[in-house]
Amino acid sequence: MGYAVIFMHRQFSLQPYSRHYSHSKNCFLDFMELKSDGSIGVNSKYAPKMKAVLEKYQEFKKNETLLFLDFVTVADYLFLLRSVTRIMSALKEHAMYYLAAAVSDFFIPAQKMPQHKIQSDGGLTLTMDQVPKFLKPMVTNWVPCGFIVSFKLETDPALLVDKSRHALTRYGHQIVIANLLAIRKREVILITRDSEFQIKLTEDEIAENIEIESRIIPELTKRHDEWIRNADHVDM
Amino acid sequence: MGYAVIFMHRQFSLQPYSRHYSHSKNCFLDFMELKSDGSIGVNSKYAPKMKAVLEKYQEFKKNETLLFLDFVTVADYLFLLRSVTRIMSALKEHAMYYLAAAVSDFFIPAQKMPQHKIQSDGGLTLTMDQVPKFLKPMVTNWVPCGFIVSFKLETDPALLVDKSRHALTRYGHQIVIANLLAIRKREVILITRDSEFQIKLTEDEIAENIEIESRIIPELTKRHDEWIRNADHVDM
Incomplete structure (x- = not known):
């Protein structure tokens, strides 16, 4: 069956399918x-790849299995x-939430924003608030039965696994x-409360432009x- | 003859011609x-417009009259x-500089940037430096004979003309x-040391999707x- 997808994205972000031909890279006018x-x-040289993309694009449109929802601010x-x-x-339990944004x-909260453009006659000091941690209410209240996948991006390898585990414990x-x-496009670790599973592209896969998402998604599904099967057992 | 154009733009910004079909609006896959x-x-319904865009795109590529140069940071x-x-x-005097970026x-200067991602356990205070005013050295030293057009964007109508005149006096x-x-896509004022010239789209022009740049550019050229003719006189 596969999944129907709700693609929540920032306005003007790259999008499925058309991302292969953004206006600034691989501009389609060149083809x-x-x-x-x-x-x-x-041009016949580029037609096979575009045909493959277009067929998939038209299929999801026909089947109505992809919904685009956009937002602008973090509050939105x-x-x-x-x-x-x-x-x-x-x-x-049948829904997966893939929180990749x-x-x-x-x-800066709206009420702290100035009405007019800030005049530039010297430096500027900005005081920003922390964005509310939404995973806790999401897990506890919004979708307590859902299968929820979040991302933890760091630059310091020494912090990565500990911070990821801390998030699992804190949010549940x-x-x-x-x-x-630096290496997010070729290596990630799937961390659960009791396991770590590394996904790493080989040099050959990198050379063939294999995307790491093509390894992540099958592992997640x-x-x-399993999550759905276990939920069934509980229901019995 | 017309102009050859150097399009200095931020990486991934919209670009001439392909801007009519960005990946997120008017996605070309739909056509x-x-x-x-x-x-x-x-699709024959969309072909005439795309043909017009494509012909212009191919013409500048053939004639090599458009050079794309991209940058990322403000220092770049x-x-x-x-x-x-x-x-x-x-x-x-034959070059026009249209500083629309x-x-x-x-x-934040590079030496003040932290090495690692900032941890979020509370608010954040950022201290930013003012970007150097580059128009003065550009006018005085880099291209003293050039025809230089800058933009002044404000949100407060009360400041707009005074600040624009101040820039002309300060930078020369x-x-x-x-x-x-709020109204930059339908109304601008061309300000020189001794004149103001308003360009304002009519309701009909707005309804026809006329772009205000199509009124600005002929006025500037x-x-x-005139600037070139006057420079000739001085040379004699």
């Missing part, structure tokens, strides 16, 4: 050609997440995907299946 | 169709601007395009022509 009959086609994100998860809580740690969700900024 | 012979074409921008303008100074007013360049954040 198009004007034909003698006045129509526009795709938090309210949207709460609304969506509360609605999805009806799916109980890199949410700001700090923000299922998996933290721990990753280091496998664990989500 | 493509798989044909029965296995090739990919553009300033060093790149200095390098480019110093090279272009050989063009003397919305450069940060404040920044030719034109400030004064614009207010006219004034640049």
